[in-house]
Amino acid sequence: MSTVSTEVLQPYASALMSLAQSSNLSEKFGEDIRSLLDLLQNSEDLRQFLANPLVKSDAKKTVIKQIAGEEMNPLMYNFLNLLVDKGRILFLEGIGQQYLAKLRELNQTVLGEVTSAVPLSDAQLQSVREKVQAMTSARNVEIETKIDPDLIGGVVIKVGSQVIDASLRGQLRRLGIRLSS
Known part of the structure; x- marks a missing residue:
C-alpha cells in the first residue's frame, strides 16, 4: 500500500465512515460520494481546478457549494470543506474510493x-x-x-x-x- 494511501486516504475515509455510522448516514454518504466520483471522472477541468494549489480555498469552496446543491448532506458538505482547509481536496477521488470500499465491506x-x-x-x-x-x-x-x-x-x-x-x-x-x- 502506498504512503499516500496509508497516511491520507485511509484516515480520512475512516473518519468519514465513523461520522456516517454515528449519524446513520452510511448509505447517503455513499450516494454523495458516487455522485462526486462521477463528476470528477467526467470533468478533467473540475479535477484540475480542485488539485491546483494556486487556486484559493474560497474559490474551491464556492465550486463545492455549487456542486453540493440541496441534495448533498450538510455533514458531507462540511467534510469537503475540511478537505479544502487541510489542503487534501486533491485526494477526494482516492478518499471516496476508500470510503466506498469500507461501505461495501460493511454491507458484505x-x-x-x-x-x-x-x-x-x-x-x-x-x-x-x-x-x-x-x-x-x-x-x-x-x-x-x-x-x-x-x-x-x-x-x-x-x-x-x-x-x-x-x-x-x-x-x-x-x-x-x-x-x-
Whole structure:
C-alpha cells in the first residue's frame, strides 16, 4: 500500500465512515460520494481546478457549494470543506474510493468490475451479478462497468484479484499462445 494511501486516504475515509455510522448516514454518504466520483471522472477541468494549489480555498469552496446543491448532506458538505482547509481536496477521488470500499465491506458486498466491448443490457448485467454472487458467496454484488472496444466482444470480469477473461481478444491471445508452442 502506498504512503499516500496509508497516511491520507485511509484516515480520512475512516473518519468519514465513523461520522456516517454515528449519524446513520452510511448509505447517503455513499450516494454523495458516487455522485462526486462521477463528476470528477467526467470533468478533467473540475479535477484540475480542485488539485491546483494556486487556486484559493474560497474559490474551491464556492465550486463545492455549487456542486453540493440541496441534495448533498450538510455533514458531507462540511467534510469537503475540511478537505479544502487541510489542503487534501486533491485526494477526494482516492478518499471516496476508500470510503466506498469500507461501505461495501460493511454491507458484505463485493465489487465486480466488468469491462465489455459494448454496453451490456440489464439482463446481461443481472447475469454477471448472479455469476459474481455465486463465485464469491457475497450477500450483495455491486457492478462497475467500463467500455473497451479493443476487447472485440465478450467481457472481462474482475473481482478482487480474480480475473475472468471471456473476451474475444483474450480467446484470440490464448489461441495464439497454443499455436506458437
